[in-house]
Amino acid sequence: MKAIYPGSFDPFTNGHLDILERSLRLFSEITILVAGTSRKTTLLSAEERVELIREVVKHRPNVRVDSTPSLIMEYARKNGINAVIRGLRTPSDFEYEYMMATMNKNIHPSCETVFMMSSQGLYFVSSTMIKELYFYGGDISPYVPAPVLHLLKEKLSEKAQGKK
Numbered sequence: 001m002k003a004i005y006p007g008s009f010d011p012f013t014n015g016h017l018d019i020l021e022r023s024l025r026l027f028s029e030i031t032i033l034v035a036g037t038s039r040k041t042t043l044l045s046a047e048e049r050v051e052l053i054r055e056v057v058k059h060r061p062n063v064r065v066d067s068t069p070s071l072i073m074e075y076a077r078k079n080g081i082n083a084v085i086r087g088l089r090t091p092s093d094f095e096y097e098y099m100m101a102t103m104n105k106n107i108h109p110s111c112e113t114v115f116m117m118s119s120q121g122l123y124f125v126s127s128t129m130i131k132e133l134y135f136y137g138g139d140i141s142p143y144v145p146a147p148v149l150h151l152l153k154e155k156l157s158e159k160a161q162g163k164k
Contacts, residue, residue, distance in 0.1 A: 001026075001027050001028060001029075001082065001083060002027065002028065002029045002030070002031070002079075002080065002081045002082070002083070003023065003026075003027040003029070003030050003031070003081060003083035003084065003085050003114070004030070004031045004032075004033045004072060004075065004076055004079075004081050004083070004084055004085070005019065005020060005023065005030055005031070005032050005033065005084075005085040006032075006033040006034075006035045006072045006075075006084065007032075007033075007034070007035060007087075008034070008035065008042065008049075008127065009032070009034055009049050009053060009127065010042045010043055010044055010049060010127050010131075011043065011044060011049070011052070011127055011130060011131070011144060011148045011151075011152065012049065012052060012053050012056060012127075012144070012145065012148055013122075013125050013126070013127060013130055013143055013144050013145075013148070014122060014125060014142075014143055014144060014145065015087065015089070015118055015119075015122040015123075015125040015126070015143075016087070017056065017145060018118065018119050018122050019085065019087040019116050019118070020032065020057070020063065020085075022116060022119075023085045023114075023116060024060070024062065024063070026114070027083065027085075028062060029062045029063075029064070030062065030063050030064070030085070031063075031064040031065070031066055031079070031081065032053050032057070032063065032064070032065045032066075033066055033067065033068060033072060033075060034046050034049045034050050034053070034065070034066070034067040034068075035067070035068055035072055036067075036068065036069040036070075043131055043152075043155075044151075044155075046067045046069075047067075048151070049067070050065050050066070050067050052147055052148060052151055053065045055147040056145045056147050056148070071107065072084065072104070073104050073107040073108040073111060074107075074108075076108055076111050077108050077111075081111070082110050082111050082112065083111065083112050083113075083114055084101075084104060084111060084112070084113045084114065085113075085114050085116060086100075086101070086113055086114070086115050086116070087115075087116050087117075087118060088115050088116065088117050088118065089118045089122075089123045089124070089125075089126065090123060094115075097113075097115065100113075101113035101115075125143045130143055130144060134152055140152070
């Protein structure tokens with residue numbers, strides 16, 4: 001069975017990777033879907049996020065990485081996908097995710113949402129916290145895959161040099 005794992009992934013964290021790895025025990029193919037969001041200001045472009053995630057998962061032949069500016073349920077329908085993976089870090093995540101899953105079910109009735117709880121040691125890792133820690137010079141290496149760390153260090157260096 002194919003599934004999509006949608007999110008902004010700005011940046012992709014070890015928490016995201018944990019959910020992906022555990023989801024691969026349940027699904028034969030997973031598409032990580034970098035989804036557009038009008039509510040967030042992003043650090044990385046959608047193209048950068050797609051390429052970065054592809055680098056992180058390149059050893060996984062049953063993982064695809066794509067992006068969409070449209071509704072994830074439209075993407076799922078067009079690509080014959082009937083499952084959505086959603087990670088839950090804290091109990092407060094559930095209310096929002098439940099409402100989204102209900103709306104998604106109305107849009108694409110044959111698509112099921114699977115909630116995966118973050119692993120105990122990663123529940124506090126969020127892209128927002130990683131960006132905050134990164135901007136203030138904290139060590140993010142325990143919380144992100146190596147390619148993400150490398151790109152963020154490059155971006156910080158470019159910013160310091162006034163390139164972007």
